[in-house]
Amino acid sequence: MTARLAKIVSSLAAVALSSACGGYSEISIETPIRATMDVSAFQRVFVAGFISGGSEDVDGNLETTRLLRSQLRTKSSLRVIDADSLPLQDVASEGRPAEQTPPAAVKDEKDLDAYSNLFANVEYWKKIGEEYQQPLIVTGTVLFTPHQRNSIVQREEEVYDSFGRRRVVPVRTYQERKGFILSPKFIFIDGRTGTVMHSTTAREEILYNANQATPALSSYFELMDRVIPSFLSTLSSQKIKGTRILLQ
């Protein structure tokens, strides 16, 4: 009986030991992601500017141009052209009758649609390409809009019964949350021909408790931080570091 008991105890200990230290191990990996576009024909990149709209607290054109240039400088092999961003809203309105002029203040996606002809204007982009020695041109639209969502959220609350015993119970409460939505569209134009080579869109949103005052610019950078890796992987191969669990 004692021997049988000892056998059971030892096998239980073995199971516990193997699950505690022998069953798995963490390992670092680097996942290579190939660039979506072949940019080997270009040596230079010109972030030309963006049609932007939404929140008035953030200049989407200025901030996006600045951020993409700085990211490309450090994370791509292309030489970044430092030049003033192009007056794209003026260019889009040129030569159009007043009733067809795109709205100066962009508020939503619909307003941005009016600018689609600008990016298809091959002659204009070819001229820009000649001016800057035929680079890869990056342009597009950036919509950064305030957003509000009210919903039921679940949180945990401590309660004590009449004997003073502590319990944690789930409590469902109605919560107002405010934040922003960032919807950029990146358009890549061949500076040699003026044609669109590739375009990519993204949509990211962030919500905070209604009583939390987060500056719009800080939210913009938080959201751009999520979008940047995918933007960069369009132009250059990336290695994404991470850890995984190997099992035995």
Added chain:
Amino acid sequence: MRTVSVVLAGLLALAASPAWADAREDAKKQVEFGITVAQKGLWREAIYRWERATQLDPTYAAALNNLAIAYEHEGELAKARGAYEKALELEPDNALIKQNYELFREINDRATRKDSQ
């Protein structure tokens, strides 16, 4: 007749179980060796070992999980997805495989974003 069938089935199971145990034992050795070489950065060798382990024992979820990780490291994302999905079919409640798969999906979605034109 029914008793005979039950006895025969029992005998068959008994006969098969040592073979199955041997296959798992061999596969386990391959998995362990794969882990050792992967930790030294020899990922191609690890892939060979874990592929061998899954051939020896196609029901070995841990081997498929490790193989998926190695494919991920080599940038073979379609193969990695296949291996993770097979591992999860075998052990749908394994929290560690699920965690690896979630992390993989985050990267895979980024690499194959559908909204690109």
